[in-house]
Structures are given as C-alpha cells and as structure tokens.
Amino acid sequence: MSIERTATHQRSPRSFPYELRTFPSRVVDGEVPDEVAKWQQAVSLGFHGNSTGTGEETRTYATGEQVDGRMSTGAYLKDAAAPAGAWGIDYPVATYAYHRKTLNVGGGTLLPVHQITAVTVRPSHRRRGLLRAMMGSDLAQAKAAGISIAALTASEATIYGRFGFGVATDACDIEVSVKGGLEFIVPAAAAQGMVEIADAVVVRDLHNEIFARVHTATYGSIGRQDMYRLSASGQGNYGSMDPVKNIRAALHYDATGTVDGYVTYKPTDDHTRPTVEIVDLLAATDDAYLALWNYLGSLDLIDVITWGMAPVVDPLEWSMAAKRLYKRTATEDHLWLRILDTPGALAARAYAADGSVTLHVGDPLGHASGIFRITVVHGKATVTRCPEDGSVPFGLSMGVSELSSLYLGGVSARTLQAAGRVREEEQGAVAEFDTLFATKESPHCLTSF
Structure with missing residues (x-):
C-alpha cells in the first residue's frame, strides 16, 4: 500500500517541535491509562520486545512499575499530524524513565540513587536533541530533589559518557566446566548448610527478602x-511475559534452616555441549555461594555452567582445584554512575585510609563542577568546596565522568592517568587519591535496569 505525505503531514520546521510529558506508571481502577500503555508500546519498539501494549501483560508491567515508583517521560510531537497509517501523535517518539532506590557505597551506607531506564528514540526522530533534552531536564530535577548520584545500565557503550556518566562496575560472562563434578581445594567450604530443589515459582516470593540481604552485604x-x-523465577520479563520453559530452582539453607540463597537455571539447546545457564543467583553469605555452585557442579549430564553476571573477582575461581576450568568469555561495562552533588556523594562513601586530596572537577552540565578538598579522618570524609579564583591549588584535574568511574574504586586514578583522562597537578596526588579510594573488595552489581 502506498501512503502519500501531504503538506498537512509535514513536521513543524521548528528546531524542537516536541513536548516532554512526565507521568507515573500506574494502574487506575484496575486499568492501565492510555498514555501509559502507549508509552510502553514505544519502549517495546525501541528494545524489540514482544509487548502489545494491551491486556494483562500491560497491567503486570504497570503494577510492578507502580511499586517501584517509576516516573515515565515521553517526547510527543506538537502542532503536527501523523501521516496516514503511522502511529498517532499520542505515541511518544522518545521515552525515558526513572525510579529511585539505593546504592551500597560501603560502611553500611545505602545511598539514595536516581536510576534511569527505558531510554529510546524512534529511528525517524534521531539527532534532534531529544535525548539531551530529556536527560538534561531529568538530571537537573534529580539534583534539585537532593539526589547525589544517578545511575544506569547501558545497552550501548558510547552514548552516556557525554552526559557525565562513567563506568563504575563490570560484569563477567563465565563458563565453568563441571563434567565429572566440581572439585574444591577446601571441600568443606562448599558443603556448609544444605541445598534442596524447589519449584521456581517459590523464588518469586523469596526474592525480595534474599536480595535485601545480598544488597546490604x-x-x-x-x-x-x-x-x-518474575524474571528470576521464570514468570516473565520486559519484552515478553511468556513463562520460561524448563526453569529449575535450588535453595540454600543455613545451619538454622533459614533460606539465605538461591539459584534458578535452565538447560540450553546446545546438544553438542550440554550446558546449563544460570538465570539468577543470589547468595547472602559465602557459604551459600559456594554451596550453590557445588550443587550446580553435581548436575548429571551437564558439561558446562554459564553465568552472565559473575563478579570481576570471583571466590568460585579461587575455590576450584582446577582453576583453568573457570573461564571468562567476556567482560563488559555494567553499572554506570553520574555524580550530581560532589560533596554529598564523596562524603557518603566509606574510605580505607585517612588523608587529604584536592580535586578540580569539570562538568559540562554544571552539576558536579568545582574545586573540592576531601579530608578523611577515621574512614569518614569531610568535603569542602573551595574558591575557584586561583587561590587554592589542587592536586588532580578530572571530569565528572572520571570521578564517577573512580567513585566505587573499580578503577584507579593511576589507570585513568595513564589513559590520559586524569591529570596530576601536584606530584604524589594520584597516589594519595588511590590510597584514599582503595576498597577492601571489588564492587559488584547484580542488577540491570
């Protein structure tokens, strides 16, 4: 069918012919508002999902998003009509959303964080400033609300650096050869407590409690x-609410009989190399983690276990008698952070050593820029904003993207200096910074959003 575009269908010649609207994702009297349903369809389009935007599936999405307090933004054409046969102007041409939860920054602190998700721009509306408009407005509002850090997990690697985001954690894809079982250097360490099979649907009800313990730890x-x-228990996920077939679950019980971990998994279709893929693995203790892997290594007729969310520093690798049977097949950026309030963010995290360093931070959006003196006493930092009139020397210069990557200690200032991204203005400042920001453990994020 041929669809002709008449003069009345031409888009407005104005440089930004869009209106940004923000609304809560919610269910009202058992129904999903039309604006929410159409927004969901636009997101599904961007991520190539199977969502139809109607019926029970849409209600399930909106109900969960209401629990999260998700706020959705859409960019809508204004003063224009859609061409005949195309989606109408009540469908957004770009989408964006946020919800707020917490980030574990050490020392027992769960810092409120602004989590950005569902970012799409329709291909026919690219390079028109839509993402910059949505991101700029949202970050400004988040800072005004007193949030120190924004976060996201990126589908593409080169989009968000220009907005001040920096990679803060990585995740590893691993393959563990288990043909004949896993052999541990200290077998007793992988045999604490008890592991038993459960229906996968049980995980749906256990998830929040177990994750809360994992998150805190x-x-x-x-x-x-x-x-x-739902996704951990195979009951559905964004893109499709079809239940996952052949999903299995095992629970770990500690010495008191309390569940402190689980794994859900499924076999793959690779018949040349029998493989089980981990869907989700949560362990609140080291004992639970190794015991669940011990269970996986005992599965009959399986050669390989794969997992896409393994930590960069994995105790499993160092527990195995044959370390070479543990293979990283990929390492990819995972959690991206964006500092909005430099004093607030730096004062919130824990520090490994006492000392002092002064930084110059550049931020093209202006939220985090300035000269800041960090003074750490007994592991707690006092962060002072300094005059920018040349009266205060600073030891390091960096952008907010670099500081955001350094924030959790997943990379060192020395490494970013070697990469040309951090400049040492006073001799010894890089070493002093790395001493302050060193962490006892590598940061690990088990959440994608």
Missing part, C-alpha cells in the same frame, strides 16, 4: 526493580 550493589521477582 555487597559493595556496589544497586536496588532491584519489582520485575526481578
């Missing part, structure tokens, strides 16, 4: 959205 962890209860 894991440096670099960020809060999970409500949908994880």
Whole structure:
C-alpha cells in the first residue's frame, strides 16, 4: 500500500517541535491509562520486545512499575499530524524513565540513587536533541530533589559518557566446566548448610527478602526493580511475559534452616555441549555461594555452567582445584554512575585510609563542577568546596565522568592517568587519591535496569 505525505503531514520546521510529558506508571481502577500503555508500546519498539501494549501483560508491567515508583517521560510531537497509517501523535517518539532506590557505597551506607531506564528514540526522530533534552531536564530535577548520584545500565557503550556518566562496575560472562563434578581445594567450604530443589515459582516470593540481604552485604550493589521477582523465577520479563520453559530452582539453607540463597537455571539447546545457564543467583553469605555452585557442579549430564553476571573477582575461581576450568568469555561495562552533588556523594562513601586530596572537577552540565578538598579522618570524609579564583591549588584535574568511574574504586586514578583522562597537578596526588579510594573488595552489581 502506498501512503502519500501531504503538506498537512509535514513536521513543524521548528528546531524542537516536541513536548516532554512526565507521568507515573500506574494502574487506575484496575486499568492501565492510555498514555501509559502507549508509552510502553514505544519502549517495546525501541528494545524489540514482544509487548502489545494491551491486556494483562500491560497491567503486570504497570503494577510492578507502580511499586517501584517509576516516573515515565515521553517526547510527543506538537502542532503536527501523523501521516496516514503511522502511529498517532499520542505515541511518544522518545521515552525515558526513572525510579529511585539505593546504592551500597560501603560502611553500611545505602545511598539514595536516581536510576534511569527505558531510554529510546524512534529511528525517524534521531539527532534532534531529544535525548539531551530529556536527560538534561531529568538530571537537573534529580539534583534539585537532593539526589547525589544517578545511575544506569547501558545497552550501548558510547552514548552516556557525554552526559557525565562513567563506568563504575563490570560484569563477567563465565563458563565453568563441571563434567565429572566440581572439585574444591577446601571441600568443606562448599558443603556448609544444605541445598534442596524447589519449584521456581517459590523464588518469586523469596526474592525480595534474599536480595535485601545480598544488597546490604555487597559493595556496589544497586536496588532491584519489582520485575526481578518474575524474571528470576521464570514468570516473565520486559519484552515478553511468556513463562520460561524448563526453569529449575535450588535453595540454600543455613545451619538454622533459614533460606539465605538461591539459584534458578535452565538447560540450553546446545546438544553438542550440554550446558546449563544460570538465570539468577543470589547468595547472602559465602557459604551459600559456594554451596550453590557445588550443587550446580553435581548436575548429571551437564558439561558446562554459564553465568552472565559473575563478579570481576570471583571466590568460585579461587575455590576450584582446577582453576583453568573457570573461564571468562567476556567482560563488559555494567553499572554506570553520574555524580550530581560532589560533596554529598564523596562524603557518603566509606574510605580505607585517612588523608587529604584536592580535586578540580569539570562538568559540562554544571552539576558536579568545582574545586573540592576531601579530608578523611577515621574512614569518614569531610568535603569542602573551595574558591575557584586561583587561590587554592589542587592536586588532580578530572571530569565528572572520571570521578564517577573512580567513585566505587573499580578503577584507579593511576589507570585513568595513564589513559590520559586524569591529570596530576601536584606530584604524589594520584597516589594519595588511590590510597584514599582503595576498597577492601571489588564492587559488584547484580542488577540491570
């Protein structure tokens, strides 16, 4: 069918012919408002999902998002009509959303964080400033609300650096050869407590409690959205609410009989190399972690276990008698952070040593820029904003993207200096910074959003 575009269908010649609207994702009297349903369809389009934007599926999405307190933004054409046969102007041409949870920054602190998600721009509306408009407005409002840090997990690697985001954690894809079982250097360490099979649906009800314990115990962890209860148990996920076939679950019980971890998994279709893929693995203790892997290594007729969320520094690798049977097949950026309030963010995290360093931070959006003196006493920092009139020397210069990457200690200032991204203005400042920001453990995030 040929669809002709008449003069009345031409888009406005103005440089930004769009209106940004923000609304809560919610269910009202058992129904999903039309603006929410159409927004969901636009997101599904951007991520190539199977969502139809109607019926029970849409209600499930909106219900979980209401639990999360998700706020959705859409960019809508204004003063224009859609061409005949195309989606109408009540469908957004770009989408963006946020919810707020917490980030584990060490020392028992769960810092409120602004989590950005569902970012799409329709291909026919690219390079018109839509993402910059949505991101700029949202970050400014988040800072005004007193949030120190924004976060996201990126589908593409080169989009968000220009907005001040920096990679803060990585995740590893691993393959563990288990043919004949896993052999541990200290077998007793992998045999604490008890592991038993459960129906996968049980995980849906256990998830929030177990994750809360993992989140509190894991440096670099960020809060999970409500949908994880369903995805971890194979009950559906964004893109499709079809249940996952052949999903299995095992629970770990500690010495008191309390569940402190679980794994859900499924076999793959690779018949040349029998493989089980981990869907989700949460362990609140070291004992639970190794015991669940011991269980996986005992599965009959399986050669390989794969997992896409393994930590960069994995105790499993160092527990195995044959370390070479543990293979990283990929390492990819995972959690991206963006500092909005430099004094607030730096004062919130824990520090490994006492000392002082002064930084010059550049921020093209202006939220985090300035000269700041960090003074750490007994592991707690006092952060002072200094005059920018040349009266205060500073030891290091960096952008907000670099400071955001350094924030959790997943990379050192020395490494970023070697990469040309951090400049040492006073001799010894890089070493002093790395001493202050060193961490006892590598940050690990088990949440994608």
